[in-house]
Amino acid sequence: MSEASSYDGRRFSFRTEREAPLVPGDVVLIDTGTRERYAGQVLEHAVTDTGELLGLGAVLTCLDADGHPTRGVRRPFAEASIQAATVDLLVSMQQSAGAAIPVGTWRSGHLETPAHLKAQGFNRHTFLCGQSGSGKTYALGVILEQLILATELRMVVLDPNADFVRLGETLPGAPEEVAQRLRATDLRVLRAGTSGSDTLHARFSSMSPRSKAAVLRMDPVADRGEYNTFMRETADASRHGLTSLLDTLQRGGPDQIALAQRIENLGVLDWEVWAKERPSAVEIIDSGTRITVMDLGGFEDPAEPLAVSLEVLDSLWANRGSRTPTLIVIDEAHNVCPAEPASTLAAAVTDRLIQIAAEGRKFGLWLLLSSQRPSKLHPQVLSQCDNLALMRMNSPSDVEELAQLFGFTPPAMLHAAPSFAQGEVLLAGGFVPAPSFVQMGARLTQEGGQDVKVPVTKVP
Ligand SMILES: Nc1ncnc2c1ncn2[C@@H]1O[C@H](COP(=O)(O)OP(=O)(O)OP(=O)(O)O)[C@@H](O)[C@H]1O
Numbered sequence: 001m002s003e004a005s006s007y008d009g010r011r012f013s014f015r016t017e018r019e020a021p022l023v024p025g026d027v028v029l030i031d032t033g034t035r036e037r038y039a040g041q042v043l044e045h046a047v048t049d050t051g052e053l054l055g056l057g058a059v060l061t062c063l064d065a066d067g068h069p070t071r072g073v074r075r076p077f078a079e080a081s082i083q084a085a086t087v088d089l090l091v092s093m094q095q096s097a098g099a100a101i102p103v104g105t106w107r108s109g110h111l112e113t114p115a116h117l118k119a120q121g122f123n124r125h126t127f128l129c130g131q132s133g134s135g136k137t138y139a140l141g142v143i144l145e146q147l148i149l150a151t152e153l154r155m156v157v158l159d160p161n162a163d164f165v166r167l168g169e170t171l172p173g174a175p176e177e178v179a180q181r182l183r184a185t186d187l188r189v190l191r192a193g194t195s196g197s198d199t200l201h202a203r204f205s206s207m208s209p210r211s212k213a214a215v216l217r218m219d220p221v222a223d224r225g226e227y228n229t230f231m232r233e234t235a236d237a238s239r240h241g242l243t244s245l246l247d248t249l250q251r252g253g254p255d256q257i258a259l260a261q262r263i264e265n266l267g268v269l270d271w272e273v274w275a276k277e278r279p280s281a282v283e284i285i286d287s288g289t290r291i292t293v294m295d296l297g298g299f300e301d302p303a304e305p306l307a308v309s310l311e312v313l314d315s316l317w318a319n320r321g322s323r324t325p326t327l328i329v330i331d332e333a334h335n336v337c338p339a340e341p342a343s344t345l346a347a348a349v350t351d352r353l354i355q356i357a358a359e360g361r362k363f364g365l366w367l368l369l370s371s372q373r374p375s376k377l378h379p380q381v382l383s384q385c386d387n388l389a390l391m392r393m394n395s396p397s398d399v400e401e402l403a404q405l406f407g408f409t410p411p412a413m414l415h416a417a418p419s420f421a422q423g424e425v426l427l428a429g430g431f432v433p434a435p436s437f438v439q440m441g442a443r444l445t446q447e448g449g450q451d452v453k454v455p456v457t458k459v460p
Pocket residue numbers: 130131132133134135136137138139372422423440441442447449450451
């Protein structure tokens with residue numbers, strides 16, 4: 001006998017037998033015996049000495065006579081029957097929530113059904129977390145492919161390891177229709193270099209004075225003398241470029257010479273990242289490119305990828321008034337918004353991301369961030385994320401931290417993370433109809449960099 005009761009119509013307690021187990025994450029059908037029926041989800045369970053299963057759950061939604069989710073008041077109930085959901089219920093929960101972006105397989109109890117995300121659920125910030133090798137980059141690829149196909153979203157992808165450089169190239173088995181649509185998508189992959197049309201550049205002269213100073217590693221207080229000289233010297237528009245600025249400084253007094261030495265010593269002038277006569281990433285994005293993948297690897301100086309990231313993020317923020325729906329995707333996001341930025345430049349990028357995280361939502365600037373541990377990301381960015389995708393995570397302290405930050409995710413579901421297989425993910429937040437265990441589906445496009453296999457000796 002399986003039965004449930006609820007004092008407030010929001011939470012319910014239940015008992016069931018071991019033969020019909022219900023475990024955290026399972027979606028259930030609650031029939032009150034009157035006209036009222038509900039979909040619910042198991043949050044916690046425990047086994048008694050007599051072998052009975054007791055548990056708690058959340059009432060998710062009212063169901064109409066046909067078993068479809070409907071708006072309605074969830075009322076208290078007693079002695080209702082409770083059973084595992086049917087596939088039809090899972091399907092209609094997704095349909096009524098507008099979840100139509102296929103990403104894999106939703107597992108609830110013994111049931112499996114295609115898992116879909118809500119496109120509208122990406123109008124907020126999303127955090128994808130999991131230990132190394134759990135499948136974050138692969139999963140991010142699946143999500144990006146589907147967002148390209150199912151939405152008109154503009155995307156800017158900060159790709160530190162060249163993992164998304166082949167996002168436009170379909171795998172041999174992919175449906176022809178998908179291949180055609182991807183071919184028709186305006187997708188640019190920009191990478192370090194000076195030859196070819198798709199090189200990744202920043203333009204110093206177009207950067208804000210604050211960002212230029214950050215490139216030159218100047219702090220307005222600690223380096224107040226040089227900072228001040230810099231501000232005065234660059235007030236004249238003809239000296240906005242690095243070369244012309246250096247030229248002027250070298251002919252100046254001791255203050256100017258000190259600043260010139262800084263520029264020379266940092267080797268900034270030799271950076272390959274500067275656009276010169278080529279278009280900058282900002283100019284390529286502003287020309288209307290829908291998907292821009294910025295391969296941030298391949299630069300000699302670790303500050304170069306930060307400089308180009310800063311100019312792009314500054315520009316997206318400066319143009320926020322256009323309210324162009326834009327997904328800013330950052331794999332290994334701890335590189336650009338670390339909990340503790342290691343340089344003035346890293347701090348400037350982090351500050352910009354904190355601002356976008358806090359205020360970007362209403363302007364259509366949404367973040368999709370991936371990282372191995374929550375503690376690696378700046379807390380002011382992380383605390384603004386309303387969607388969670390959690391992959392395998394062994395560390396109990398990291399799971400605890402996620403439980404604190406993502407209070408909308410049932411803790412018992414979070415605590416399943418150490419047992420996830422590769423590609424398994426817990427999705428929670430506005431982009432799914434209910435917190436769900438999902439096995440990610442297969443990529444449609446080529447992965448950029450797969451894991452390197454250990455070469456094994458061949459036995460003759
Ligand atoms: N769902 C999946 N199906 C098939 N292969 C997968 C899947 N998920 C991951 N892989 C493979 O496993 C390897 C590791 O995955 P991935 O690079 O996505 O891990 P990661 O979580 O991003 O790790 P890291 O934090 O080190 O970047 C890759 O070679 C990838 O191709």
